[in-house]
Amino acid sequence: MASENVAPGEFELISRFFKGPAEQFAGTALKHPKAMGIGDDGAVLAPLQSGEQLVMAMDTMVESRHYFPDMDPAALGHKCLAVNLSDLAAMGAKPLGFTLSLAIREPRESWLEDFSKGLLGLAQQWDCTLLGGDTVRVPLESAETISVAALGTVPTGMAIMRSGAREGDDLWVSGELGDPMIALTQDHRDTKLCWPQPRVALGLALRDIAHAAIDISDGLASELAHLMRASSAASSTNLVARVRLEALIDCLGPRLSSRLAAGESPRDLCRIAASGGDEYELLFAAPAEHRSAVEGLAKRLALPLHCIGRVTQSPDESAFSWPVIWEDAQACPLPASEWPKAGFEHF
Amino acid sequence: MASENVAPGEFELISRFFKGPAEQFAGTALKHPKAMGIGDDGAVLAPLQSGEQLVMAMDTMVESRHYFPDMDPAALGHKCLAVNLSDLAAMGAKPLGFTLSLAIREPRESWLEDFSKGLLGLAQQWDCTLLGGDTVRVPLESAETISVAALGTVPTGMAIMRSGAREGDDLWVSGELGDPMIALTQDHRDTKLCWPQPRVALGLALRDIAHAAIDISDGLASELAHLMRASSAASSTNLVARVRLEALIDCLGPRLSSRLAAGESPRDLCRIAASGGDEYELLFAAPAEHRSAVEGLAKRLALPLHCIGRVTQSPDESAFSWPVIWEDAQACPLPASEWPKAGFEHF
Numbered sequence: 147m148a149s150e151n152v153a154p155g156e157f158e159l160i161s162r163f164f165k166g167p168a169e170q171f172a173g174t175a176l177k178h179p180k181a182m183g184i185g186d187d188g189a190v191l192a193p194l195q196s197g198e199q200l201v202m203a204m205d206t207m208v209e210s211r212h213y214f215p216d217m218d219p220a221a222l223g224h225k226c227l228a229v230n231l232s233d234l235a236a237m238g239a240k241p242l243g244f245t246l247s248l249a250i251r252e253p254r255e256s257w258l259e260d261f262s263k264g265l266l267g268l269a270q271q272w273d274c275t276l277l278g279g280d281t282v283r284v285p286l287e288s289a290e291t292i293s294v295a296a297l298g299t300v301p302t303g304m305a306i307m308r309s310g311a312r313e314g315d316d317l318w319v320s321g322e323l324g325d326p327m328i329a330l331t332q333d334h335r336d337t338k339l340c341w342p343q344p345r346v347a348l349g350l351a352l353r354d355i356a357h358a359a360i361d362i363s364d365g366l367a368s369e370l371a372h373l374m375r376a377s378s379a380a381s382s383t384n385l386v387a388r389v390r391l392e393a394l395i396d397c398l399g400p401r402l403s404s405r406l407a408a409g410e411s412p413r414d415l416c417r418i419a420a421s422g423g424d425e426y427e428l429l430f431a432a433p434a435e436h437r438s439a440v441e442g443l444a445k446r447l448a449l450p451l452h453c454i455g456r457v458t459q460s461p462d463e464s465a466f467s468w469p470v471i472w473e474d475a476q477a478c479p480l481p482a483s484e485w486p487k488a489g490f491e492h493f
Numbered sequence: 494m495a496s497e498n499v500a501p502g503e504f505e506l507i508s509r510f511f512k513g514p515a516e517q518f519a520g521t522a523l524k525h526p527k528a529m530g531i532g533d534d535g536a537v538l539a540p541l542q543s544g545e546q547l548v549m550a551m552d553t554m555v556e557s558r559h560y561f562p563d564m565d566p567a568a569l570g571h572k573c574l575a576v577n578l579s580d581l582a583a584m585g586a587k588p589l590g591f592t593l594s595l596a597i598r599e600p601r602e603s604w605l606e607d608f609s610k611g612l613l614g615l616a617q618q619w620d621c622t623l624l625g626g627d628t629v630r631v632p633l634e635s636a637e638t639i640s641v642a643a644l645g646t647v648p649t650g651m652a653i654m655r656s657g658a659r660e661g662d663d664l665w666v667s668g669e670l671g672d673p674m675i676a677l678t679q680d681h682r683d684t685k686l687c688w689p690q691p692r693v694a695l696g697l698a699l700r701d702i703a704h705a706a707i708d709i710s711d712g713l714a715s716e717l718a719h720l721m722r723a724s725s726a727a728s729s730t731n732l733v734a735r736v737r738l739e740a741l742i743d744c745l746g747p748r749l750s751s752r753l754a755a756g757e758s759p760r761d762l763c764r765i766a767a768s769g770g771d772e773y774e775l776l777f778a779a780p781a782e783h784r785s786a787v788e789g790l791a792k793r794l795a796l797p798l799h800c801i802g803r804v805t806q807s808p809d810e811s812a813f814s815w816p817v818i819w820e821d822a823q824a825c826p827l828p829a830s831e832w833p834k835a836g837f838e839h840f
Binding site for chain 2: 243302361
C-alpha cells in the first residue's frame with residue numbers, strides 16, 4: 147500500500163487499517179512460499195492452478211454520484227468491493243484478490259477503520275485478498291473517488307460471457323428488484339442499497355448451466371439489451387428477448403411489494419423494477435433443459451431465481467433496432483411508451 | 494470499458510478511443526481462443542505460461558497534485574501507465590495487461606484521443622494490453638483522477654523484492670537524477686517529467702543479477718531507506734547503506750549538470766539529485782561479483798548504471814534509527830543537516 151502523499155501519522159493509519167489486517171486474512175492468492183502481499187512495488191501472487199484463467203474487472207465509485215457523502219464508511223468499503231465481485235460473478239469467476247485506490251480529502255481515523263472493516267469483511271468472506279493499491283489526497287473541494295481492480299479465476303474456457311445466449315434459452319434473473327432505486331430517494335441507509343450481496347455462489351454454479359450472464363447494475367432492461375445485442379453479434383443471428391413485463395411481479399422487492407398491496411398498478415411497479423439501477427443481481431440465459439437444475443440451484447442457494455422470458459429469433463431481419471420485446475399479459479407487444487427505461491444514470 | 498455514467502455520444506467516444514484501438518493492439522494477454530478483452534463484465538486472460546507468477550501494482554494520479562491541469566494529454570496517458578510499469582520493472586516483471594479508471598469532469602473528444610494515443614503507445618511498446626476499466630464523471634469543481642492497475646509476470650520465485658539486499662552488495666542506480674524536480678518549477682513540459690521511460694528491460698535483466706530493487710519515484714534518499722529497512726527486517730540483521738553523496742555527481746541530469754558547470758556546489762546539487770521525486774529509475778543491490786555483468790548490461794541497454802555505494806552491517810546494534818549513512822568525499826559520515834531530504838511530497 148503506497149502512501150507517499152500522506153503525512154507520516156497517516157502512513158501509520160493506513161498500515162494499521164489495511165496492511166495489517168490484509169496480512170492477517172491473506173488467502174489463496176498468497177498461499178505460496180514465493181508469494182508476497184502489500185509492502186513492495188507490487189504484489190507477487192501464488193501461481194494459479196494449472197487449467198485456470200484469470201478474469202479482471204475494475205469499477206470506480208465517485209462521491210455524490212455513486213454514493214451519498216454521509217454513507218456509512220463500513221457499507222462503502224463493502225460496496226466498492228461488492229460491485230467488482232458482482233462483475234466477477236457474472237463471468238462465473240471465483241474471487242482471488244484486488245487492489246484499492248482511495249483518493250480522499252483527508253484521512254480520518256474512524257472513517258478509515260470502518261471503511262476497512264466493511265471492505266475486508268467482504269473480502270474475507272470470498273477469500274479475496276487485498277494485494278495493494280494506494281491512498282492519495284484530493285483537494286478539499288473535490289469529490290472522493292474509490293477504485294477497485296479485482297482478479298478472479300475460472301477453469302480455462304468456462305468463463306460465462308454475455309454473448310452466449312441462443313434461440314430457445316430461458317431468461318432468468320436472481321433476487322428481488324426495484325428497492326435500491328426507491329431507496330435512493332427515500333432511505334439512504336437501505337440495506338440492499340448499501341450492502342449489496344454479490345452473487346458469487348450463483349455465478350460459480352452457472353458455469354455448468356448458463357449460456358450467458360451479465361450483472362444488472364445498470365438496471366434489468368438496459369443490461370438485457372446489452373446481453374441480447376452481444377449474443378446476436380456473436381452468433382450472427384437476429385436474437386430478440388421476449389419478456390412479459392408483468393412476470394416481474396414475482397421479483398418485486400419489499401418496497402415495491404408494499405406499494406402493490408396498497409393498490410398501485412402492477413405494470414407500473416414492474417416497469418420500475420426493470421428500470422432501476424444499483425442492482426447487483428445476475429441476469430442469465432440457460433437452455434430449457436436446465437430448468438430443473440436452475441430451480442434446484444435456487445433452493446440450494448436460498449436465492450429466488452425467476453424465469454422472466456425467453457430468447458427467440460426475430461422473424462424480421464430488418465427489425466434489429468431493439469433486441470427486447472416487452473409483452474403484456476396476453477403476450478402482445480407493448481408500445482415503446484410502456485417499456486421500462488433502459489439505462490440508469492446513477493444519481 | 495463500462496461507461497454507464499456518460500451520455501450516449503460519450504459512450505461512442507470511449508469505444509472509439511479505447512475499445513477499438515485496444516482490440517487492434519491485443520497482445521500476449523489475450524492470445525488464446527478462450528481469452529476476451531474489453532466488452533463484458535470482466536476481461537478473460539489467456540492462461541499464463543506454466544511456471545509463471547503474477548505481479549500486480551496500482552497507482553493513482555490526481556490532477557494538480559501529481560500532474561499539472563494543462564499537461565499534454567498524450568503525456569498524461571503515457572505517464573499514468575509508465576508509473577505502473579516502473580513498479581512492475583522494480584519487481585523484475587514483464588508487463589502483461591492493465592485496467593484504467595478515468596474519473597473526469599467531461600469527456601472532451603480531442604483530449605480523449607490524445608490521452609489514448611499516449612497511453613496505448615506505451616502499452617503497445619511493452620505488449621501490455623488494455624483489459625478494461627471504466628470512465629466516470631466527477632463534479633465540475635473536482636480534481637480529475639486516473640487510476641491504473643497493472644499486471645505482469647515473473648518466472649516463479651524470480652520476482653525481485655526490495656528486501657533482498659545483503660551485506661557486501663553494491664548499490665546501483667539507473668539513469669540521470671534531479672531534472673524532474675527542477676522541471677516542476679521551471680518547465681512543465683520537460684520530457685523526463687512528462688514522458689518518463691519505465692525501466693522494464695533493466696528490470697527483466699536484473700532478475701538474474703540483483704538481490705533487491707525498488708523504483709525511486711519518491712526520490713533516491715527516501716527509497717534507499719525503504720530498501721534498507723525492508724532488507725534489514727527480512728534478514729534480521731542491522732544493515733546500513735554507505736553512500737558517498739558526491740558520487741552522485743555522475744548521475745546529474747542536464748539541468749543540474751549545467752548548474753554544476755556554472756559553478757554551483759557539487760554537494761548541493763547531489764543533495765537535490767538524491768532528494769527529488771517523480772523519478773522512475775531503479776535502485777538495486779547486486780553482489781560485487783556481478784559488477785562486470787552490470788556494466789555489460791549498461792552497455793547493452795545504452796542506459797547509464799551508477800554504483801553509488803554499498804551495503805554494510807552496522808557495527809552498532811543500537812544504531813538502527815536510520816539505515817543510510819551519507820558520507821563526504823573522504824568517506825566520513827556527514828551530519829544529518831547535510832543529508833538529502835528523504836520523502837518527497839509531489840507538488
